[in-house]
Amino acid sequence: MRFVYMESIERDMAIKIPKVMRAVVYRGINHLQVEQVPVPRITRSEVLVKVAACGVCPTDIKKIQYGILEAPRIFGHETAGTIVKMGAGVTGWRLGQRVGLHHHIPCLKCHACVRRAFAQCSLYKKTGISAGFKPSGGGYAEYVRVSAFCLPGLVPIPKASTFLEGAMLEPVNTVLKAIKLLTLLPGDHVLVAGQGPIGLLFTKLLQLHQIRVLATDPLEERRKIAKQFGALSVHDPLSGSLPEVIHRMTRGRGVDAAIIAVPSDEAVHQAQQWVRGGGQICLFAHTRAGTTTPLDLSITCVQEKQLIGSYSSDFTLQKEVAQWVFSRALDVRKLITHRFPLEKTSEAVQLAACPSPSALKVLVTQADAEAEINQDPLKPTRC
Ligand SMILES: [Zn+2]
Numbered sequence: 495m496r497f498v499y500m501e502s503i504e505r506d507m508a509i510k511i512p513k514v515m516r517a518v519v520y521r522g523i524n525h526l527q528v529e530q531v532p533v534p535r536i537t538r539s540e541v542l543v544k545v546a547a548c549g550v551c552p553t554d555i556k557k558i559q560y561g562i563l564e565a566p567r568i569f570g571h572e573t574a575g576t577i578v579k580m581g582a583g584v585t586g587w588r589l590g591q592r593v594g595l596h597h598h599i600p601c602l603k604c605h606a607c608v609r610r611a612f613a614q615c616s617l618y619k620k621t622g623i624s625a626g627f628k629p630s631g632g633g634y635a636e637y638v639r640v641s642a643f644c645l646p647g648l649v650p651i652p653k654a655s656t657f658l659e660g661a662m663l664e665p666v667n668t669v670l671k672a673i674k675l676l677t678l679l680p681g682d683h684v685l686v687a688g689q690g691p692i693g694l695l696f697t698k699l700l701q702l703h704q705i706r707v708l709a710t711d712p713l714e715e716r717r718k719i720a721k722q723f724g725a726l727s728v729h730d731p732l733s734g735s736l737p738e739v740i741h742r743m744t745r746g747r748g749v750d751a752a753i754i755a756v757p758s759d760e761a762v763h764q765a766q767q768w769v770r771g772g773g774q775i776c777l778f779a780h781t782r783a784g785t786t787t788p789l790d791l792s793i794t795c796v797q798e799k800q801l802i803g804s805y806s807s808d809f810t811l812q813k814e815v816a817q818w819v820f821s822r823a824l825d826v827r828k829l830i831t832h833r834f835p836l837e838k839t840s841e842a843v844q845l846a847a848c849p850s851p852s853a854l855k856v857l858v859t860q861a862d863a864e865a866e867i868n869q870d871p872l873k874p875t876r877c
Pocket residue numbers: 551552553571572664665
């Protein structure tokens with residue numbers, strides 16, 4: 495123990511941490527501004543991480559575009575970086591360690607947690623990673639403070655893996671969590687509506703679970719990529735051919751489940767028709783409160799087609815997620831198409847909000863991630 499402590503003091507001195515840093519501050523609807531802010535101070539039970547990469551997530555885009563949360567804030571929660579400072583009471587980690595972060599951690603003890611409804615736990619709803627102001631993720635800054643309760647969410651990034659892969663752990667976790675809610679058997683048919691970065695993660699992870707995926711997207715380029723990501727068949731949802739295809743492929747039964755990875759009510763209505771009796775329809779992208787749609791509830795009651803929702807990540811799946819990503823059985827590098835420097839975070843958000851057909855996952859990268867990227871043949875476009 496004493497040795498570790500001595501070592502951390504030495505390394506602490508070796509890693510120079512400035513007093514101020516650059517951060518992208520949310521100042522109001524669609525207003526992100528690069529500012530100088532103090533580097534967060536940590537308590538004895540916290541850790542300071544130097545950010546290398548942070549993904550642009552649709553949930554943050556919504557907060558920025560619709561002003562759901564009051565300003566000022568520093569967003570960004572799909573973060574990977576290096577531990578550069580540790581409080582004296584922190585054990586189990588070391589300075590210089592490369593890690594992926596999780597900003598939401600459940601208590602594992604409350605009424606919701608023991609029933610595995612982690613995203614409904616009150617501790618989980620608190621954000622434990624911050625670059626200043628009200629904790630909001632902080633990944634669009636040079637440094638973040640990791641609160642004590644979020645330390646179990648740190649995932650070490652192995653030597654052979656990159657910061658970019660570390661930044662993908664959180665979105666992959668949300669997808670795996672939703673898949674685990676489905677009662678699927680190998681060989682089952684699942685419809686995945688929407689082949690954006692999340693839809694493609696569903697397609698690939700389901701294929702890795704021996705599920706036959708029917709992937710839909712109106713964009714031809716997305717359909718092509720879905721094929722490369724393991725979709726058994728790809729379809730334009732607007733072509734009108736899907737009912738017949740599903741009928742043929744499932745011998746008239748209907749698909750076993752549908753995942754709606756696009757905020758389309760029409761996709762939900764269609765899924766209600768195309769899922770077999772007793773199957774499941776999982777809403778993944780309907781995150782905007784206050785929208786309603788008429789539904790035939792007898793489909794849920796009499797035909798037993800369950801309508802379920804899945805939101806955010808499942809802390810208990812972290813190890814499995816790390817294995818899929820770091821083994822590259824799920825090669826997330828193929829999903830990352832664009833990288834932006836911190837100063838251009840606003841443009842990164844715009845591209846992710848209105849992607850070109852070839853744009854998939856967009857990340858904000860900083861010096862440490864850039865140093866690695868130059869050695870990686872699967873380089874995303876630098877913007
Ligand atoms: Zn996210």
